[in-house]
Amino acid sequence: MDIGRVTKSKLDDASIRSEIHVDEDRRYVRFGERAFVARKDTGTPALYEASPKLWLKEPGRLGDEAAPGLGVTREQLLSGLLAYALRAAADADEIGESTLKSVDVRIARPVWPAQVKTAANAALARICAQARQMAFQREWGTVTVTSLLEHVQAPASPRPAAVDVVEPVAAAAELLPSEENLVRMCALVDVGAGTTDIGLFLSLVPDGASKVRSKLYRTGDPVSVFKAGNVVDEIVLKLLEGRAKKSSAIALADVRARIRGIKETLFRDGFIQELGCDVHLKELQAHPEAKAMATEIRAELLRLVQNNAKTIATWLDKPVHSVSCLDVVMAGGGGSIDFVLRAIDVPIPINQKTLQVRLTIPSERAGVNTFGASRGRMAVALGGAGHDYDALVHEQPTAITIRRGSL
Known part of the structure; x- marks a missing residue:
């Protein structure tokens, strides 16, 4: 059970990772802890999204393909991610499928900009309804693209009493x-x-x-x-790419896929060495965007x-x-x-x-x-x-x- 690396913990005290990983062959989707591990242990992914909730900031693009050639939309991936989270939370709190379907679900979300608030919250309610329906249909840590598409086809209606909670x-x-x-x-x-x-x-x-x-x-x-962290990721990437003497597109894609881990190393050790160049923490701290x-x-x-x-x-x-x-x-x-x-x-x-x-x-x-x-x-x-x-x-x-x- 992937819920903050906790077994039989109370739901109140657990945290669930929210990353999404699609392997380079576009066959498997991994959520949460599985996505985090896959990012470190496998090759360059077709998609690695550290903060997929930001897709909701662009509700008009939720129907877009999440990665070229994947055949899965952003909204469908979010439904799988939330199904993974709901199932893990239900298992941790020892509640069954019928109970999960009868209780309200509170989802922490950002405070949306006014111009997207209505559409973003409507999409979130729609995704929550789909995830609630899917949660007990299978284990969601790792799923094939084909299986995910099969499960998201069945329509689900949002419950009017659902509760959301700003972060x-x-x-x-x-x-x-x-x-x-x-x-x-x-x-x-x-x-x-x-x-x-x-x-x-x-x-x-x-x-x-x-x-x-x-x-x-x-x-x-x-x-x-x-x-937030995504801005820091981009700053580190800019510093590396601006200093790299010669780097192939494959090498740059690999660094981009590993950027969160690279950033963590920079904060821990004070410097990093990637793409044949060095970047020091003080340079990140002095960057105008930081x-x-x-x-x-x-x-x-x-x-x-x-x-x-x-x-x-x-x-x-x-x-x-x-x-x-x-x-x-x-x-x-x-x-x-x-x-x-x-x-x-x-x-x-x-x-x-x-x-x-x-x-x-x-x-x-x-x-x-x-x-x-x-x-x-x-x-x-x-x-x-x-x-x-x-x-x-x-x-x-x-x-x-x-x-x-x-x-």
């Missing part, structure tokens, strides 16, 4: 530092493969003896910046804070349990990128005062059982946090109580 709101509450008897203004910055998702929250945590549950108030609407990405993420965080200045200011002035800083929790695969951290770690002016910034990297926390799933990659529904939380939204008159993944 910043879907971040696990456990990512916040576990301190008691404290009020904190918190931001979550989730730097993923295709989007950087930002949410602003007010966290109220009682002392250990209290019978009152912790509360998390959403402050303002979350945002998504469509600049600076522009960090600046845009910082600007969106600043805008989110300033748009909610009135709410934040009331907590700055309280005589008891006042807020003096913004706790920024970094998450996602790019949550520890240095040039992003440096851009964010700057005090924020608000109502003629200064809100200090305190960064939290989830990997620094200890004593939390993630059941094998990477803490920095966690992005599960708010209700999937390991503790009961009341999620309250200021704009709504009534509280929404979420417990153990149920809405």
